[in-house]
Amino acid sequence: MFYRETGQFKTNYADDMALLPILQDRIGLGIILFVAYVIIPFFGNDFLLSTVMIPFLVFSLAAIGLNILTGFTGLISLGTGAFMGVGAYACYKLSSVFPDLNILLCIVFSGVFSALIGVLFGLPSLRIKGFYLAVATLAAQFFLQWCFVRIPWLYNYNVSGAIEVSQRSIFGVVVTGAKAAPESRYIVMLVLVTLMTWVAANVLSGRIGRAFMAVRDMDIAAELMGIDLLKTKLLAFAFSSFYAGVAGAAMMFIWVGGGEANDSFNINQSFLILFMVIIGGLGSLLGAFLGAAFISSLPTILKFGLPALGIPLAGATAEHLTYILVGGLILFFLVVEPHGLARLWQIGKQKLRMWPFPY
Amino acid sequence: MMQTYHQIARGDTLLAVEHVSLSFGGVKAITDVSFDIRKGEIRAIIGPNGAGKTSMLNVINGFYHPQKGQITFKGLTRSRMRPSVAARQGIARTFQNVALFKGMSTLDNIMAGRTLKMHRNFFWQCLRHGPAMDEEIKHREFVEDIIDFLEIQAIRKVPVGKLPYGLQKRVELGRALAMEPDLLLLDEPMAGMNLEEKEDMSRFIVDVNQQYGTTIALIEHDMGVVMDLSDRVVVLEYGHKLADGTPDDVKANEDVIKAYLGVAH
Amino acid sequence: MDILFKILIDPFLQMGSAPDLLVQTIWEGFVTGVLYALIALGFVLIFKASGVFNFAQGIMVVFAGLTLVGLYEMGLPAPIALIVTLLVMYLLAVTIERVVLRPLVNQPDIILFMATFGITYFLIGLGEFIFGGNPKQMISEQLYLPKGSLEFKMLGGFVQLQKIDIAAAVIAMIMIIALALFFQYTRIGRALRAVADSHKAALSVGISLNQIWVIVWFAAGIVALVTGIMWGARSDVSFGLQVIALKALPVLILGGFTSVPGAIIGGLIIGIGEKLGEFYWGPLVGGGIESWLAYCIALFFLLFRPQGLFGDKIIERI
Numbered sequence: 037m038f039y040r041e042t043g044q045f046k047t048n049y050a051d052d053m054a055l056l057p058i059l060q061d062r063i064g065l066g067i068i069l070f071v072a073y074v075i076i077p078f079f080g081n082d083f084l085l086s087t088v089m090i091p092f093l094v095f096s097l098a099a100i101g102l103n104i105l106t107g108f109t110g111l112i113s114l115g116t117g118a119f120m121g122v123g124a125y126a127c128y129k130l131s132s133v134f135p136d137l138n139i140l141l142c143i144v145f146s147g148v149f150s151a152l153i154g155v156l157f158g159l160p161s162l163r164i165k166g167f168y169l170a171v172a173t174l175a176a177q178f179f180l181q182w183c184f185v186r187i188p189w190l191y192n193y194n195v196s197g198a199i200e201v202s203q204r205s206i207f208g209v210v211v212t213g214a215k216a217a218p219e220s221r222y223i224v225m226l227v228l229v230t231l232m233t234w235v236a237a238n239v240l241s242g243r244i245g246r247a248f249m250a251v252r253d254m255d256i257a258a259e260l261m262g263i264d265l266l267k268t269k270l271l272a273f274a275f276s277s278f279y280a281g282v283a284g285a286a287m288m289f290i291w292v293g294g295g296e297a298n299d300s301f302n303i304n305q306s307f308l309i310l311f312m313v314i315i316g317g318l319g320s321l322l323g324a325f326l327g328a329a330f331i332s333s334l335p336t337i338l339k340f341g342l343p344a345l346g347i348p349l350a351g352a353t354a355e356h357l358t359y360i361l362v363g364g365l366i367l368f369f370l371v372v373e374p375h376g377l378a379r380l381w382q383i384g385k386q387k388l389r390m391w392p393f394p395y
Numbered sequence: 396m397m398q399t400y401h402q403i404a405r406g407d408t409l410l411a412v413e414h415v416s417l418s419f420g421g422v423k424a425i426t427d428v429s430f431d432i433r434k435g436e437i438r439a440i441i442g443p444n445g446a447g448k449t450s451m452l453n454v455i456n457g458f459y460h461p462q463k464g465q466i467t468f469k470g471l472t473r474s475r476m477r478p479s480v481a482a483r484q485g486i487a488r489t490f491q492n493v494a495l496f497k498g499m500s501t502l503d504n505i506m507a508g509r510t511l512k513m514h515r516n517f518f519w520q521c522l523r524h525g526p527a528m529d530e531e532i533k534h535r536e537f538v539e540d541i542i543d544f545l546e547i548q549a550i551r552k553v554p555v556g557k558l559p560y561g562l563q564k565r566v567e568l569g570r571a572l573a574m575e576p577d578l579l580l581l582d583e584p585m586a587g588m589n590l591e592e593k594e595d596m597s598r599f600i601v602d603v604n605q606q607y608g609t610t611i612a613l614i615e616h617d618m619g620v621v622m623d624l625s626d627r628v629v630v631l632e633y634g635h636k637l638a639d640g641t642p643d644d645v646k647a648n649e650d651v652i653k654a655y656l657g658v659a660h
Numbered sequence: 661m662d663i664l665f666k667i668l669i670d671p672f673l674q675m676g677s678a679p680d681l682l683v684q685t686i687w688e689g690f691v692t693g694v695l696y697a698l699i700a701l702g703f704v705l706i707f708k709a710s711g712v713f714n715f716a717q718g719i720m721v722v723f724a725g726l727t728l729v730g731l732y733e734m735g736l737p738a739p740i741a742l743i744v745t746l747l748v749m750y751l752l753a754v755t756i757e758r759v760v761l762r763p764l765v766n767q768p769d770i771i772l773f774m775a776t777f778g779i780t781y782f783l784i785g786l787g788e789f790i791f792g793g794n795p796k797q798m799i800s801e802q803l804y805l806p807k808g809s810l811e812f813k814m815l816g817g818f819v820q821l822q823k824i825d826i827a828a829a830v831i832a833m834i835m836i837i838a839l840a841l842f843f844q845y846t847r848i849g850r851a852l853r854a855v856a857d858s859h860k861a862a863l864s865v866g867i868s869l870n871q872i873w874v875i876v877w878f879a880a881g882i883v884a885l886v887t888g889i890m891w892g893a894r895s896d897v898s899f900g901l902q903v904i905a906l907k908a909l910p911v912l913i914l915g916g917f918t919s920v921p922g923a924i925i926g927g928l929i930i931g932i933g934e935k936l937g938e939f940y941w942g943p944l945v946g947g948g949i950e951s952w953l954a955y956c957i958a959l960f961f962l963l964f965r966p967q968g969l970f971g972d973k974i975i976e977r978i
Contacts, residue, residue: 175955238523363782
């Protein structure tokens, strides 16, 4: 009843092909944006912003990136963590070489470096498919991780090997470094994510998105349509690594504010993002957000939710439980709904259409 | 290297297969086969299973590269070609086992066929509004014509994986038509269809040939369809060409009757 | 020029100048390779029989090792602990079959692959929860595994072989030969191969998928236990081992995902290649190249043979 589309007729193709043709969807998005831009910064406390929202936004970007590569184009990648790392180190170098450059531009340019590296490690994808390609991305992951430690130029030869984040401002408001307020960091992240999601949605619903999906579904037939397989796969790697790189740079500069980087970009990070994409739903932008929200908030929920329910929890146990839960939930989702939370959401909308009737 | 194609008049040779031989390891799929396809005609390729019919289409397409022989298309001769190049030259194809993009809707599948005609680059795609959108709408109009022609309006937005087999084949035909091909290769377009569906599909094939002027090469087992639809027929058996001519000639040919058509007892 | 010399000539000179060191390095690589092959074997078993790429094999190795040591520390004598661990692995196989494989029958391979991710994380959490996250020492003495080393004087110097390494190599060889024979010549082996080709077809000829899967995952569990014992005896049993298990992937690429002898050949190539690379070429770039050299070796081979050295050539029928 709430989700009826009756009466919403589209009289031209432009309307029919809009990103959100259904009115209720547009209202829903409007509400979400209002909450995100207005309600949360004004009413949310520092903890909510720093520990929940900013990490969620960072991971959403990375999840969108991986979803483009694995969900839309069908190329399994286990190297997302390393590509995030490339973005982080690139941003570090850029910000130290150009101290006056706007930090947002630094972050965006680091995405470009990440995209280039992504294309390099994506070259084998013409000859290699499926699981075998996953191994090529593993080579990227471990090799790049080795580079982060063994190439001192990357971390400016400093003794600790860590990324140092200097204080940067936009329009006079401090956004990075120790003095940056959570609200400012949150808004910067939010704007970044909103813009990049809009761009991703645009690209994926057009010619290029169809090419990606064609390569995923049946690349032989795609070649027959005139789709250049190598160019399309490399574009997928570039596009996806760009998002991963920006996420990595944002992670270091806006979320964490610098520090020991090697742990943040290891193989476990790659797996974590992959789980977000699987649980959220392969091939769905909404899924990237749902999966990121789910997994990034899980440790926090456990750490604070269980004691609230009266179950005492030592710190380490929370981590173990997280693993058990993540593992169990992946299994649960794969059995119940292999297409993830996004599909469950669609089914829910369908029920909303019918409500109060059962079918 | 810019290659200009010869303008082929209706009735002239559009595609010539010349002494093509293809083998996989020890298996000889095609041995020294030559025939031609004239512009504007419907050419049937028939023969028992394993005769090399699909392999022949794959060679024309560029999926397989023959060990010997060459293909001349629109006046240009080549022996090796990539499928994407064949597509660009104007050859489109449907497959024996429907090769649709199962994760996409009917509309998206057919729009995918327009890829070669869409040129707006990555930057405009990122913005979507503006030149990219104009291009989308222009091609959407073309695709809607095809959808009307094939009478599949009702299943526009349905993911093709959910469609029954007969409709999937129709969508695949639509996708091939979207490429505006000079030569359309159909691999058993009526396999698995009942009488009514076959009649519909036959009507579509004839309409495509007459309305759009598309040259068609089709592999088909249903002799009634073959004899009614096609202008000329080529018969293959075990990779060799058995006969080549009009349906009546082929029907009367002794070798063909023995190998394939059978005699009434 | 100098760089070319350093890369192309110098390492071989070094090899020649101290041949005993070369033999030692090759031996180290051999042993590591054998252990990689054992992990790969677990993968091959499950993939050959169910078409599932069991990402959880690595954590099964750790889990098996931890269970064995944990039970011993709880007071059970070593042989009993061994039997109970086998029982635990059997129960694990049954549980996985019931909870994961049965509901997911006929799903595409990628879904099953991701399910094994889920199993991996679940077992990591469970293992840490029950046994704690600290490394444990393997109960080598109690299992009658040899200690100490043998020294051989040869080639101008001497080469030292750990007895446990020799034992590991011998045991691995026995397992591999036994499994290869099992697959080739027994009724169950044939059924396993049928299931790997097609679940539906196997069901239609009356093969009980459930039984087969329990058998195969239990067999993989046994291999995991042996691997855990051997590996744990050489270093410790820790969760770091789970990441080392990723090294099995290059091994599988070289040896093919369904070939038991391929697993050992792939393992040896990777193990020896890695050690030689690290020892003779590593110092040129600051060391530590062991972490990624194996993957690059595999990648290199893949570019020339996308189906791996022993895999079946993929002919796509359209």
